[in-house]
Amino acid sequence: MTKIKILAGSSRPGRFNIQPATWIYNIAKEQEGIEVELVDLQELALPFLDEAVPPSMGQYANEHTTAWSQKIGEADGFIFVTPEYNHSYSAVLKNAIDYLFKEWNYKPVSFVSYGSLAGGSRAVEHLRGIAGELKMYDLREQIMLPAYWEHLNEKGEYQFTDRHKESAKDLLSSLSFWAEELKASRAKLG
Ligand SMILES: Cc1cc2nc3c(=O)[nH]c(=O)nc-3n(C[C@H](O)[C@H](O)[C@H](O)COP(=O)(O)O)c2cc1C
Numbered sequence: 001m002t003k004i005k006i007l008a009g010s011s012r013p014g015r016f017n018i019q020p021a022t023w024i025y026n027i028a029k030e031q032e033g034i035e036v037e038l039v040d041l042q043e044l045a046l047p048f049l050d051e052a053v054p055p056s057m058g059q060y061a062n063e064h065t066t067a068w069s070q071k072i073g074e075a076d077g078f079i080f081v082t083p084e085y086n087h088s089y090s091a092v093l094k095n096a097i098d099y100l101f102k103e104w105n106y107k108p109v110s111f112v113s114y115g116s117l118a119g120g121s122r123a124v125e126h127l128r129g130i131a132g133e134l135k136m137y138d139l140r141e142q143i144m145l146p147a148y149w150e151h152l153n154e155k156g157e158y159q160f161t162d163r164h165k166e167s168a169k170d171l172l173s174s175l176s177f178w179a180e181e182l183k184a185s186r187a188k189l190g
Contacts, residue, residue, distance in 0.1 A: 001033070001034065001035040001037070002033060002034045002075055002076045002077070002176055002179045002180050002183065003034070003036075003037070003075050003076045003077075003179075003187035004028060004034050004035070004036045004037075004075065004076065004077050004078070004079065004172075004175065004176065005036075005037050005071070005072065005075040005077075005078050005079075005178060006021055006024060006025050006028065006036065006037070006038050006039065006078070006079045006081060006149050007017060007021075007039050007041060007078060007079070007080050007081060007088050007093065007096065008038060008039065008041055008042065008081050009038045009041055009080055009081055009082040009083065009089065009092060009093035009096075010041075010042070010082075010090055010092065011041055011042040011045075011090075011092040012081050015042070015083075016083070016114060016148060016158075017081055017083055017114075018040070018042075018087070019157070019158050020081055020114060020145060020158070020180055021038060021040070021112070021142070021175040022038065022110050023158070023160055023164075023168075024045070024079060024081070024143070024168055024171075024172075025038040027165065027168045027169065027172065028079075028168075028172055031169075031172050031176065033176060034172075034176050034179075036070050036166075037071075039071065041092045041093065041096050044068070044096070046064055046068065046095060046096055046099065048094060048095055049098050049099055050062060051065055051099070054101075055098065055099060055100050055101040056101040056102070058101070058102055060175075065099055065100075067103040068099055068100065069099075069100055069103055071101040072100055072103040072104065073100075073102075073119070075103075075107065075108060076180070076182070076183050077107055077108045077109065077110075077138075077175050077176070077178065077179030077182075078107065078108070078109040078110070079109070079110050079111065079112060079171070079175065080093065080109060080110075080111050080112075080127060081111075081112040081113075082111065082112070082113050082120060082123045082124065082127065083113070083114065083115060083120060084113065084114075084115035084116075084118065084120040084121075084122055084123040085123070087122040087123070088122075088123055088126045089119070089123040089126055089127055090123075093127075095097055097130065097134070097163035101134065104134040104135070104136050105134065105135040105136070105186075106135055106136075106137070106138045106180075106185060106186050106189070107136055107137070107182060108136070108138075108139055108175055108179055108180070108182060109127075109136050109137070109138050109139065110130055110138075110139040110141050110142055110171050110174070110175045111124045111127060111142040111143070112137075112143045112144075112145075113141065113142065113143070113144050113145070114144065114145035114146075114148045115145075115146070116146065116147055117146050117147055118146065119144030119145055119146035119147075120144055124142055124144075129182075137178060137182065139171070139174050139178065140172045140174075141145065141167075141170055141171040141175070142171065143164065143167050143168060143171060145158070148161065148180050
């Protein structure tokens with residue numbers, strides 16, 4: 001089974017993040033051939049990076065790092081669900097990413113973002129920059145929710161449309177294709 005991890009990248013109380021993260025998780029669960037997990041960085045509650053040795057050496061001293069390494073290491077592809085904070089992505093997401101290195105290598109990543117009129121696009125541009133350093137393959141497919149607060153019902157629930165669902169299916173189709181292809185490539189690298 002191809003394993004896809006969806007990272008919910010906000011730890012704020014009352015965050016919007018968990019809505020798009022849960023939405024795409026529920027769509028992904030319906031897709032055949034992939035095993036999907038929603039990884040909530042709020043629940044994970046990693047401390048600020050507290051390893052003495054740089055992650056690229058893969059020598060982890062702390063239990064939380066070993067557990068995080070195992071979770072990301074078993075994945076074949078990712079969806080990062082990110083807010084935009086001051087024209088970039090969240091600190092909790094950066095911290096979770098910085099903990100590891102080889103666990104991210106040669107794996108595809110796609111994005112769901114939201115925010116004001118730019119829909120979190122500036123956060124995603126920054127994530128695409130670090131994907132290169134981590135030897136990840138960032139996919140063109142992404143979902144942006146501009147001015148998301150204008151699309152909430154009286155209960156504060158975002159009103160996703162059929163068009164959003166189509167985009168989610170396109171994203172998942174591309175992500176699962178490349179996750180499968182790159183799994184085979186990683187096997188060749190040994
Ligand atoms: C520290 C901070 C900085 C923000 N900066 C931006 C920004 O640069 N661009 C933007 O579109 N929204 C910005 N916002 C508004 C967020 O899009 C909005 O608060 C959103 O709900 C944050 O995601 P979250 O609720 O999942 O944490 C900012 C919010 C915070 C808390």
